[in-house]
Amino acid sequence: MADRNDAGGEAGAPSPDEFDEIEIERIGEFLSKKGGVMLLAELQAEPKRFVVLREDLKISSATIRNRLEDAKELGLVSDEPDYNSQGQKRHPLTAKGQVIADELQLTDLARIQKQIWKLEAEFEDHLEEFEATLAQKTTELNDEFQREVTKRYS
Known part of the structure; x- marks a missing residue:
């Protein structure tokens, strides 16, 4: 060889x-x-x-x-x-x-690895935003549910 x-x-x-x-x-x-x-x-x-x-x-x-x-x-x-x-x-x-x-x-493995790390970091950022939004929406939904229950049973 x-x-x-x-x-x-x-x-x-x-x-x-x-x-x-x-x-x-x-x-x-x-x-x-x-x-x-x-x-x-x-x-x-x-x-x-x-x-x-x-x-x-x-x-x-x-x-x-x-x-x-x-x-x-x-x-x-x-x-x-x-x-x-x-x-x-x-x-x-x-x-x-x-x-x-x-x-x-x-x-090109090093370049590909860098891209993967960049995408992982981007994913983590977006996941944190999603979790924050979901937490906010959950609070809003719970508040709305509580108002509905209070209205029906008051």
């Missing part, structure tokens, strides 16, 4: 067809967890600090920590932190993590 190295890709970087089936399955499980796809997408261009990931991903700190640990166990994020010019710890992808992040971009 041809891989990126055969096609003039970056030497030394693993290609997706060099991963075994079990590893691919484990990576698939990681990507299906909340924040998995987006974590790799956020780290694709450069290592980032935890606080930046928290701001950009808009998921809980615990979820980000869990995904970082999962990614480290899978060899997608380096165990060795990277430090910026201010000495702040950043989380870099490994060569394997970079290959997966690049594939995510090529297949």
